[in-house]
Amino acid sequence: MRRGGALERPVIAYETWGTLSRTRDNAVLIFTGLSPSAHACSSPADPAPGWWEEIVGPSRPIDTRRYFVICVNSLGSCFGSTGPASPDPETGEPYRLGFPVLTLEDVATGGAKLLDHLGIERLHTLVGPSMGGMTSLGFAVMYAGRARNMLLISCGARSLPFAIALRSLQREMIRRDPDWAGGSYAPGHGPVTGMQLARKLGMITYRSAQEWEQRFGRERIAEERQTGDPFALDFEIEAYLEAHAQKFTGQFDPNCYLYLSRASDLFDIAEHGGSVEAGLKRVRAERVVVIGVTSDFLFPLHQQRELAAGLRQGCANVVLHELPSIQGHDSFLVDMDRFRPLIREFFEAAG
Amino acid sequence: MRRGGALERPVIAYETWGTLSRTRDNAVLIFTGLSPSAHACSSPADPAPGWWEEIVGPSRPIDTRRYFVICVNSLGSCFGSTGPASPDPETGEPYRLGFPVLTLEDVATGGAKLLDHLGIERLHTLVGPSMGGMTSLGFAVMYAGRARNMLLISCGARSLPFAIALRSLQREMIRRDPDWAGGSYAPGHGPVTGMQLARKLGMITYRSAQEWEQRFGRERIAEERQTGDPFALDFEIEAYLEAHAQKFTGQFDPNCYLYLSRASDLFDIAEHGGSVEAGLKRVRAERVVVIGVTSDFLFPLHQQRELAAGLRQGCANVVLHELPSIQGHDSFLVDMDRFRPLIREFFEAAG
Numbered sequence: 231m232r233r234g235g236a237l238e239r240p241v242i243a244y245e246t247w248g249t250l251s252r253t254r255d256n257a258v259l260i261f262t263g264l265s266p267s268a269h270a271c272s273s274p275a276d277p278a279p280g281w282w283e284e285i286v287g288p289s290r291p292i293d294t295r296r297y298f299v300i301c302v303n304s305l306g307s308c309f310g311s312t313g314p315a316s317p318d319p320e321t322g323e324p325y326r327l328g329f330p331v332l333t334l335e336d337v338a339t340g341g342a343k344l345l346d347h348l349g350i351e352r353l354h355t356l357v358g359p360s361m362g363g364m365t366s367l368g369f370a371v372m373y374a375g376r377a378r379n380m381l382l383i384s385c386g387a388r389s390l391p392f393a394i395a396l397r398s399l400q401r402e403m404i405r406r407d408p409d410w411a412g413g414s415y416a417p418g419h420g421p422v423t424g425m426q427l428a429r430k431l432g433m434i435t436y437r438s439a440q441e442w443e444q445r446f447g448r449e450r451i452a453e454e455r456q457t458g459d460p461f462a463l464d465f466e467i468e469a470y471l472e473a474h475a476q477k478f479t480g481q482f483d484p485n486c487y488l489y490l491s492r493a494s495d496l497f498d499i500a501e502h503g504g505s506v507e508a509g510l511k512r513v514r515a516e517r518v519v520v521i522g523v524t525s526d527f528l529f530p531l532h533q534q535r536e537l538a539a540g541l542r543q544g545c546a547n548v549v550l551h552e553l554p555s556i557q558g559h560d561s562f563l564v565d566m567d568r569f570r571p572l573i574r575e576f577f578e579a580a581g
Numbered sequence: 582m583r584r585g586g587a588l589e590r591p592v593i594a595y596e597t598w599g600t601l602s603r604t605r606d607n608a609v610l611i612f613t614g615l616s617p618s619a620h621a622c623s624s625p626a627d628p629a630p631g632w633w634e635e636i637v638g639p640s641r642p643i644d645t646r647r648y649f650v651i652c653v654n655s656l657g658s659c660f661g662s663t664g665p666a667s668p669d670p671e672t673g674e675p676y677r678l679g680f681p682v683l684t685l686e687d688v689a690t691g692g693a694k695l696l697d698h699l700g701i702e703r704l705h706t707l708v709g710p711s712m713g714g715m716t717s718l719g720f721a722v723m724y725a726g727r728a729r730n731m732l733l734i735s736c737g738a739r740s741l742p743f744a745i746a747l748r749s750l751q752r753e754m755i756r757r758d759p760d761w762a763g764g765s766y767a768p769g770h771g772p773v774t775g776m777q778l779a780r781k782l783g784m785i786t787y788r789s790a791q792e793w794e795q796r797f798g799r800e801r802i803a804e805e806r807q808t809g810d811p812f813a814l815d816f817e818i819e820a821y822l823e824a825h826a827q828k829f830t831g832q833f834d835p836n837c838y839l840y841l842s843r844a845s846d847l848f849d850i851a852e853h854g855g856s857v858e859a860g861l862k863r864v865r866a867e868r869v870v871v872i873g874v875t876s877d878f879l880f881p882l883h884q885q886r887e888l889a890a891g892l893r894q895g896c897a898n899v900v901l902h903e904l905p906s907i908q909g910h911d912s913f914l915v916d917m918d919r920f921r922p923l924i925r926e927f928f929e930a931a932g
Contacts, residue, residue, distance in 0.1 A: 392790035439743035
């Protein structure tokens with residue numbers, strides 16, 4: 231592991247769609263954001279809709295008839311890959327806080343090891359939205375030449391203090407929940423309240439004020455749902471956050487969340503070369519598309535501009551798209567009318 | 582109280598500076614944001630610096646040699662005015678959640694009653710930053726003709742869902758702290774953790790990403806302050822939030838915080854006339870200055886634009902200033918180089 235420690239025989243969970251070509255030149259690797267699993271798209275083996283169902287699939291923008299698409303569950307996560315919730319082979323007990331410090335470079339290394347295992351030397355395209363975009367940058371500087379093209383979405387060359395503050399507070403909400411118990415909660419139990427609070431703050435940072443103004447305004451919830459408690463749910467926006475928090479409960483292991491959240495804070499491409507500029511200069515790819523969203527305040531537009539400018543040092547063909555979506559950081563998951571054509575166009579141009 | 586219930590012999594705490602003129606035409610009333618006391622400025626009786634020390638005082642922009650300046654502690658607060666922490670005369674015990682639902686109109690009424698008590702029929706100027714700005718609007722529609730001039734800073738005609746979401750989450754952090762005990766904590770004790778988390782989220786929403794980028798970047802805290810805990814304070818921004826949260830602890834009563842926070846969510850000038858436009862049309866003042874800040878995401882600039890446009894229906898002289906401060910919602914407390922001259926100019930023009 232980059233910051234010390236080691237994992238014995240770690241597992242990397244992944245899913246694939248499509249067929250690897252004989253020349254092994256059509257592989258597309260997707261690194262995910264903080265919370266998704268490797269299930270980007272439904273398949274005969276798992277017909278449940280994936281987290282990027284409208285983007286990945288036959289005839290979809292990342293066309294699985296044409297590309298061999300791989301999505302990995304990040305090292306440190308809890309959907310099959312080894313993470314703090316996995317048993318430590320030494321003790322048989324979950325690693326919990328005994329898991330070594332996780333960095334996005336470690337997550338990238340997990341992806342590189344998977345490619346070795348699959349016998350893929352060079353990716354057609356490396357795709358990374360959000361945290362996955364930073365992981366992709368880490369991959370590109372550490373494994374030079376392995377990504378022919380790159381598609382970087384709503385990410386940055388490093389985490390800035392505003393995003394760090396928000397994530398640090400989310401982690402504190404979890405750690406301050408008495409049920410966190412220093413990370414030693416029983417599997418499946420744990421800091422439900424802390425996770426719900428953290429998820430609500432997450433939702434607030436993933437969307438935008440403008441979207442909510444249009445969607446909810448000052449609408450109140452139905453009268454029959456109102457209670458006498460003056461601090462219970464009242465506005466629709468409060469009910470919306472509550473519904474999202476409830477849905478998230480039990481889905482994600484709290485310790486895994488802490489590790490991946492902190493890994494995001496730690497990421498800084500400047501660690502690879504001494505400065506952001508020098509780090510980005512090391513990236514070599516034939517074609518890079520960077521997509522940013524005007525209403526994203528977790529990874530604001532100036533970060534994608536910095537990224538595009540820095541990548542132009544070492545890559546001949548870098549295109550930056552600034553999208554006026556109003557759904558904030560989450561736009562790549564919901565504003566399909568804007569993202570679909572751009573991603574389709576990217577792959578058509580990349581050939 | 583606007584939403585039902587009544588308070589028996591409530592107290593409104595206030596401070597004054599300067600001298601009321603014989604014609605009683607030089608009174609300036611300040612409604613505060615959510616957390617300050619009435620101590621806007623130091624005085625011989627209380628030499629501690631006030632929360633608006635650089636704005637209020639002799640020769641300062643709100644010149645106490647010229648004006649009789651009054652600052653009230655909001656009804657529902659805990660710095661002398663009656664609020665949820667005050668004893669209910671019926672039981673002798675603190676009101677706690679037995680306090681009636683609080684609105685900013687009730688806070689405004691507290692100010693109006695104080696003016697009656699002081700024998701002031703008409704204010705020279707009503708000044709309201711942040712929550713105090715919404716309170717001032719409530720005052721203006723309910724007590725027509727009592728404010729000759731108005732200075733509204735970093736506020737809006739109503740609370741929008743993004744700000745409601747943030748405040749609702751702050752309240753939930755407090756209510757979910759087991760030490761809140763349904764509001765029945767012993768005086769001076771209570772949900773310290775919840776209050777600290779809420780304060781941290783508050784600080785995040787009061788400042789701006791740009792400011793923190795310039796101020797903190799990715800600076801780490803001194804090595805000697807670092808511990809082995811991978812989730813302890815690491816970045817300077819985390820230490821900054823922690824210091825602010827610690828400072829806030831014990832200063833503000835948690836139940837009072839809940840009531841004032843919720844009062845902010847409830848405010849909507851549309852309740853006075855059927856629409857925002859109709860509500861604002863009722864305001865009559867000779868001169869209104871509205872100040873907004875580009876980096877404020879709690880009360881974004883389009884809210885001050887809406888305010889200025891709406892107030893122009895009933896007020897001949899409305900000026901809107903859009904300041905490029907990078908300190909977000911808190912700019913009126915810290916970006917003195919921009920606020921001092923504007924406020925000085927306002928009072929010079931108002932005569």
